[in-house]
Amino acid sequence: MASNTGDTDNRGIESLYRISSLVGETEDPQDALEVILDEMVRVFRASSASVALIHPDSRELRIEAASGLPITVKDFPLKLGVGVTGWVALHGEPLLIQDTRNDPRYVALREDVLSELAVPMEDKGRVIGVLNLDSNQPNTFSEDDVLLLRLLTREATRAIQQLWAVRQLRVTARQMETLLRVGQSIVSKKDLNTVLDAIASATRDLIDARFAAIFLLDDSGEFLELHSIRGDGWDDPYQEKLSLDESSVGTAIRHQRQVEVLDLARTEEHHFVPVVQKFGLISMLATPLSFENQGIGVLCAYTDSLHRFNNDEKKVMKGLASLGAVAIENSRLYRRIFETEESLNRNDKLTTLGLLSAEIAHEIRNPLTVMQLLFKSVDFDFEEEDPRHEDIRIIGEKISQLEDIVGRVLDFGKSGDGMRGRFKVESIVRETLQLVRMKLFQADVRLVYSSHPDVRESEVNVNKGQIQQALLNLIINAVDAMTGGGEIRIRLDPEEGNRVRISIADTGCGIDPEIGDRIFESFLTGRKNGSGLGLSIAKRIVRSHRGDIHLSWTGASGTCFELWLPLLHGGN
Template sequence: MKTAQEDRSVLDSLYRISSLVSQTEDPREALELIIKNLLETLGATSASIALINPDTNRLEIEVYRGLPKSSEEIKLALGSGVTGWVALHGEPVLIEDVRFDPRYITLKQSIRSEMAAPMILQGLTVGVVNVDSEQVAAFDEKDLKLLVLLTSEATKVVGRLWLINQLKEKAGQLQALISAGQQLVATRDQPTLLQSIAREARRLMDCRYCAIMLLTPDGKSLKLHALEGPDGSVEYQEELDLEQSTIGVALKRNKQISVSDLARTEEHHFVPFVQSDQLRSMLTTPIVVGKEVIGVLNAYTDVSHRFNNDEKRLFTTLASLGGVALENSRLYSRVFATEESLRRNERLTTLGLLAAEIAHEIRNPLTVIKLLFEALDLEFPAGDPRQQDVSVITEKIVQLEEIVSRVLNFGKSRSEMHSPHDLKKLVEDSLVLLRLKLEQSKVHLAYEAPREPLMVEVHKGQIQQVILNLIINAVEAMPEGGVISVILGTQLLGERTLASVTVKDAGGGVPEKMRGKIFESFLTGKSQGTGLGLAISRQILKSHRGELELLETGPAGTTFRFLIPLLQSD
């Protein structure tokens, strides 16, 4: 009769344990109920369940009853104590008197006998169940078999609850990934995008810090672009040599790498955070765009942590989303640049049509002016500067006619308009034209030129247009007056010898935001300017196989130089 009652008690106990799946979804709550059930079924005075921490590979007491609170601090290595021995060997054990077993570690002085059984899930030991009694030989082999049976059922229940929680966690991560992906794809600005990736990565990985480092243009180092910490975005600068870091290895091999203990490695990045926040573990994942690795996404924890496969896959997916978002950002930038270029071209086309119409309207009155001026037949005594002015006016009327014709015949070859000229003479003639403007603007001229001629094959009017534009710009850069230096010389470029003209002013310099775009059409810093002067000048010089360049600019002044190939002598 007693056996039948014992059997029923065992069946009731098994049923209560197996039904926990339907009673709770919290594994810890299930373990608490399992402990209570074991105490009642086996008549024990205390019990505990210790689980193996995958990060430290040590046994930590998860739940207990009848033991002191200090039991929570126990962390046993595999093989240490009775619990560690069972975990290491995967076998149950029965101890009739713990005082005579050297493996026993005292948790409570009154305990005399103990049983322990391994929790084995899919062939791996994940924990140990212990039951104790204050009586010597309180348990027998039959009780041990019962403990093994109940532990096996309890392990299955807890395993199913763990699986349910993992599935819920994965579902939540998937939803978070979708949400993060939508947010990242919608972000256009690259700095904002990088910080968003770091923020989402930290939230999903539940880590202390997340960082994004991108490959520098020379491909030799990684530069920090975003760092997200407990208090949000962190302002910090860091650059790592690829040859001196695990992170560099991950990038070069395009392979995810984890470091479980940063303190034991030779990693020397983020030193202030590693020290102040006691960062322990790191996971670094390459960011790939197409087939090109452009950087890494890093996660840091402040506890020793062994990243599992699910976490690694999640981080890899997030890095991939980040790569797609970065590529989209780059493509959008190109689209916007192309759109801006199209707008500029459209404005240039409109300007061209307008210029042709204006040129057509100018041609007739210009012809009248030329005929009337020639009819005046102005003659002045030798040495009278007005005679030189008459020559200049005649020459400029002819130049205006050529400009009008060139606009009307835009697109036709103009090589026949090029002829040999002394660049010194062109510059000096241009300075004569500007003498009144220089005096009115209180600008003094420092002019230097070699004695020998600088013969070049150019379109005279166009080159003078460039010279005038540079000098007028220099004058306007000095509203209070000053000194402009115009220096002529030669420059050896490869196998070519070029004539050079340098114009230097003492103005305040080109604004920093405009320096990279000063040769673009319609860019101007003057309220009355068109923004075409430098762009046209550079185009003229390119058509002469020359170049216009900004040598330097700043508070001390601005220096431009243009180069034109010297005419080769026979």
């Protein structure tokens, strides 16, 4: 059916206006495509229309939207060069077929289609899809229709690209929100397994992966062991140990770079085999977990369809891996702190505490620096009403909290002989409780702290680190006496003679009466793994500060120790 140039211009202007108006009413690219196709059918008096896009991974054409066609057409992918649509996609040129019965390039999706017009959809000179018009009459479309359809398709593609860009920005914003939420979450987690599971779950959410797994280097540094796996439908316990030379997972950590496997079945991958086979996992992205330029493990994402990970997904995985590596090392550091605390019960040298402080100073400063960099790299200026504004504030607060903890422990570790100064008694006690709060939590011990108003501002002239050592010994002994959990009560009270009394009471099993009179002697202990030095060291420290410790009471309901120290008054 022929049409003159004047009619073509009028139809073009009217259709451009309608497409712009209709597309502007939706934010969903899929809805916009359907609106555009309905308009194309109306303008060109076609019986049906479709948009087929080139899949970036398989390089096949897949019908994304259709008008006047059965929904089943979306189930039939087309190869480039096959059929009218494939020919246009391959050559990047429009194709007009006046009678499909006489053109071998036509592949029938409907038996009643007798003429077809197809034009390429282009983005910056690159073909991304094809728009097709069909008619059940021969000779329906003209050369003028070819020109008009090219014009309308170009404008429609531009509009759709803008909607795709907006959608991608929203996906990126959601990914950043998830990263912020993960950062907020793992800062509060200290258990390694809990941290690993949180990272794996976040990986699935961020890039829409079917499965996520975390492998960590073993102590030998030669093997990767599976520590966490997250995916729908998999609840069975599963173990995996890989040599660094066996798979792409090992390659990622050996070369410190991301490794992408497009099709696991077509490569010599021998890891994760039961999971891969059961759930049909196809593509994988392995991202190294690195801390201070040293590989500690690999974070893997798996999809159950052929998928080429784009640059945004790779960047998100790198960011999550960096954050995860910090969280993993932070968790390991806490575990080492707890182990060192235990060793204090069996070590008669106060310098052990200084070594602990030095390790903490070295280990925590670096992850804190990385966390600060990651936090500052998220450059979103949210309005105060936006809930993400509060998320950012909370993460900054948690990082500052960690910095405060480091400062307190460093001050403790630097305490040496002769380093005495003026300190508030309550401040010393509270800082000591900060050091053992995780041990109390792990042992299921409830802490009840109180102080008399008259001593809350009172000061003492002491070596703070040594006094904290003495308090630590008393508190750790109390925790060890309550194997099934319990309660520790610590109270500060004024004492005659311008002194302060610190009481530490527990609900443990009490002290054996046979050794009650000799508990401050060196190497005397009632515990199997005790060194017998804790109380003797504590008493020696307190007496060197012109104070004392004694056993107030003990029995089946628990034990109470009392510690006295002289207070400063005036300016002396």
